[in-house]
Amino acid sequence: MAYLILGLILWTAAHLFKRVAPELRARMGTAGKALAAVGILAGLGLMIYGYRQAEFVNIWFPPAWTVHLNNLMMLAAVFLYGMSATKGRLRGAMRHPQLTAVKVWAVAHLLVNGDLASLILFGGLLAWAVLEVVVINLSEAWERPQPGEARRDIILVIITVVLFLAMTFVHNWLGVWPFPG
Structure with a gap:
């Protein structure tokens, strides 16, 4: 369950990054978009893995x-x-x-x-x-x-x-x- 929960947290954080820290996200430019995309994909992967492995x-x-x-x-x-x-x-x-x-x-x-x-x-x-x-x-x-x-x-x-x-x-x-x- 830990991977599933970690995936949900990462998914949520990556999606909210632009709204919660708009100045930081804007300063990062393309790197900020890439960071959010990597976070979303990693969160999705962790959710899938955690769900499939969960008891x-x-x-x-x-x-x-x-x-x-x-x-x-x-x-x-x-x-x-x-x-x-x-x-x-x-x-x-x-x-x-x-x-x-x-x-x-x-x-x-x-x-x-x-x-x-x-x-x-x-x-x-x-x-x-x-x-x-x-x-x-x-x-x-x-x-x-x-x-x-x-x-x-x-x-x-x-x-x-x-x-x-x-x-x-x-x-x-x-x-x-x-x-x-």
């Missing part, structure tokens, strides 16, 4: 129906994440579509995983995403972007379905079939 300690038994809710929420998370890059009508629907996607993703995974390592990983990333939104909102003003063409939103829906199917394939390849029975 299974069951905390609760998720009901079978939560798998269906998880899959629906995951489809929504992929869509929300894509909203940050869309040029469609939904472009300015929310301020933090990527962080909202992470929150939906984390809650979806908490619904179907009742072990301690999952609670630490997904709960930790949920806490990070909430903290990140608060810090960004306190430090930056936001101008809602102008909506674009509706056809771009249709393209986003198609991309969402394709990416969701690809994620299902990867989960299956890793030995986790995300659909019930």
